[in-house]
Amino acid sequence: MKIFARFSKNNKKKKDDNPSIKGPSLSKRIFFMFHDFSQWSTLSGFNHIFGTKNIFIILFWILVTGICVFFSFIQTKELLDAYFEYPYSTDILLKYEKVTFPAVTICSRSPYVDNKKNKYLTEIVNAFKRRKDKNWGLHGFNDGINLSHRETIKFWLSIYGDELLNDDNINHYWKDSILSCHYNQDRCEDVNVKLVKIPTYGTCFTLNHLGTWKVARSGDEYGLKLVLRLDKTVALPFDVSYGVTAFVHSYDEYPFVETNPILLSFGLDVSLGLSFSSSERLPKPHGTCIPNDSNKLEDTDNFYGGMYQNEKCIRSCIQRKIVENCNCYYEGYAINDQYPNTKSCSMYIEEDEKRRPGTLACIENHIFPDIKKYVYISINDIMFHSSDEMAYIVNITSDCVCYDTCDKIFYDYSYSLATYPAPNFIPNECRKFVLENKKYNNITLPYDYTKTECIKYYSKNTLRLEVYFEKLSYIVSSEFAEYPTINLLYDVVGILGFWIGISLISFFEIFVFIVVIMFSLCFLCKNPIKSIKVREVRKNIRDGWKDDIDKNKKLPRRKDLYDKAAEADKMPPIHESN
Numbered sequence: 001m002k003i004f005a006r007f008s009k010n011n012k013k014k015k016d017d018n019p020s021i022k023g024p025s026l027s028k029r030i031f032f033m034f035h036d037f038s039q040w041s042t043l044s045g046f047n048h049i050f051g052t053k054n055i056f057i058i059l060f061w062i063l064v065t066g067i068c069v070f071f072s073f074i075q076t077k078e079l080l081d082a083y084f085e086y087p088y089s090t091d092i093l094l095k096y097e098k099v100t101f102p103a104v105t106i107c108s109r110s111p112y113v114d115n116k117k118n119k120y121l122t123e124i125v126n127a128f129k130r131r132k133d134k135n136w137g138l139h140g141f142n143d144g145i146n147l148s149h150r151e152t153i154k155f156w157l158s159i160y161g162d163e164l165l166n167d168d169n170i171n172h173y174w175k176d177s178i179l180s181c182h183y184n185q186d187r188c189e190d191v192n193v194k195l196v197k198i199p200t201y202g203t204c205f206t207l208n209h210l211g212t213w214k215v216a217r218s219g220d221e222y223g224l225k226l227v228l229r230l231d232k233t234v235a236l237p238f239d240v241s242y243g244v245t246a247f248v249h250s251y252d253e254y255p256f257v258e259t260n261p262i263l264l265s266f267g268l269d270v271s272l273g274l275s276f277s278s279s280e281r282l283p284k285p286h287g288t289c290i291p292n293d294s295n296k297l298e299d300t301d302n303f304y305g306g307m308y309q310n311e312k313c314i315r316s317c318i319q320r321k322i323v324e325n326c327n328c329y330y331e332g333y334a335i336n337d338q339y340p341n342t343k344s345c346s347m348y349i350e351e352d353e354k355r356r357p358g359t360l361a362c363i364e365n366h367i368f369p370d371i372k373k374y375v376y377i378s379i380n381d382i383m384f385h386s387s388d389e390m391a392y393i394v395n396i397t398s399d400c401v402c403y404d405t406c407d408k409i410f411y412d413y414s415y416s417l418a419t420y421p422a423p424n425f426i427p428n429e430c431r432k433f434v435l436e437n438k439k440y441n442n443i444t445l446p447y448d449y450t451k452t453e454c455i456k457y458y459s460k461n462t463l464r465l466e467v468y469f470e471k472l473s474y475i476v477s478s479e480f481a482e483y484p485t486i487n488l489l490y491d492v493v494g495i496l497g498f499w500i501g502i503s504l505i506s507f508f509e510i511f512v513f514i515v516v517i518m519f520s521l522c523f524l525c526k527n528p529i530k531s532i533k534v535r536e537v538r539k540n541i542r543d544g545w546k547d548d549i550d551k552n553k554k555l556p557r558r559k560d561l562y563d564k565a566a567e568a569d570k571m572p573p574i575h576e577s578n
Contacts, residue, residue: 115170136356136357231446232461270465270466292308292405318333345359
């Protein structure tokens with residue numbers, strides 16, 4: 001036992017002879033960091049809390065600082081709640097400046113020429129002449145059908161849109177129909193005239209599609225003047241009226257003529273006086289509008305390409321639903337490359353005639369979702385009668401994500417009419433020498449080579465149109481954020497500065513302090529604190545002294561200092577007295 005006791009005693013003595021120096025714990029190191037932070041920070045609360053060792057003073061300042069922090073938090077939360085409601089206001093401004101002249105799209109009221117050169121158009125015309133054909137959706141007056149015969153037949157023109165629009169034999173050749181075109185006293189350039197194929201209206205043309213026409217003054221002298229001529233004898237039999245349709249729109253918009261058509265009749269001089277207004281709305285999160293920039297679109301359909309429009313989105317969404325439910329795409333609306341293997345509805349019908357009534361009913365119930373149908377439906381090639389409302393109905397608000405554009409121009413117009421041509425006016429082509437020249441060259445005319453017949457034909461098949469701005473002052477409705485982000489920042493900094501003395505510099509100080517703490521914690525994780533023995537400390541000090549002595553020995557001696565020291569060591573001379 002004595003041996004073990006001696007052994008234990010020796011160990012204890014060795015342990016006492018070699019004490020260790022321990023570093024501060026992690027909590028103390030963090031406390032020291034906070035204490036150091038309070039010395040150079042501009043936060044008053046930290047200065048008072050860590051600036052004394054009196055526990056009562058520390059508790060007092062903790063209480064005061066906590067109350068101030070609480071009230072600052074409450075008021076900051078109220079500001080954030082007000083900000084995230086995204087309030088906005090509207091300014092109404094009156095402006096007068098040089099503007100871009102709008103584009104004008106012209107279409108014929110009779111979209112195609114009835115010359116029996118297209119078999120699909122001939123089939124549609126023959127179906128109309130039969131008056132009652134359930135396969136074509138033509139029913140009697142007592143069958144409960146809301147669409148008239150003429151509207152149903154025009155609907156078939158859209159279903160066979162590709163087959164009709166791509167046939168030059170039945171489309172209008174507008175180059176020969178435009179007798180005169182001038183803008184601001186200058187002749188219209190061909191490069192600013194663009195042909196547009198619209199299933200409902202056939203081949204149309206758009207003037208100023210590039211947006212190069214500018215206007216700085218109002219009045220008919222600074223507008224568009226156009227003279228058109230079309231032959232009434234080639235009109236389709238189901239056209240109620242004959243003439244042209246005009247549509248005024250922004251040059252970068254697709255012309256959806258049927259949304260706001262201006263009907264013009266032949267034999268008239270029509271004067272359209274324009275005025276316009278503009279709206280500038282805020283996108284998300286303040287509103288629901290969509291920016292005009294197509295690169296910013298999200299979850300919206302646009303099979304037409306180009307600039308976003310609400311009507312493009314709606315029709316693209318309906319087209320997508322038609323493809324999903326009707327096994328084909330409707331040629332009256334655009335289609336994109338998403339559906340490369342999907343057939344057109346006209347081709348789908350031509351493959352099997354039994355599909356005609358069911359396909360027509362399916363498309364109509366997507367285009368006209370509120371109309372109840374009582375038609376023959378073909379599903380899986382089985383014919384049966386249905387008196388219920390079709391299930392394939394598109395809800396624009398729930399099935400489609402379509403909102404209006406943020407920046408939009410609205411055109412209003414007023415018009416006046418006069419007889420054209422005037423009784424004493426003789427058109428150039430009706431002059432005697434012109435008629436004689438055409439007769440001599442055997443040029444076929446739709447009238448006799450006489451002045452009277454020419455003027456008669458001219459007055460029945462020609463119209464004159466002028467479009468101009470009545471006034472260039474316009475109203476701009478502009479939305480703006482009622483509580484912008486910069487104001488929120490000012491208010492939050494003001495509240496924090498009032499309650500706890502925080503300024504903008506304080507945020508940088510807090511940021512630096514957080515970085516220092518994170519760096520210290522990461523450094524401690526990689527390099528934990530180790531205790532140091534006293535003997536190691538002494539050894540390190542002794543080794544340091546030895547290194548310094550050895551280093552000094554290696555340095556060369558300075559002779560001047562050595563000579564001075566040697567001179568100082570000499571004994572002074574001894575003088576002996578007599």
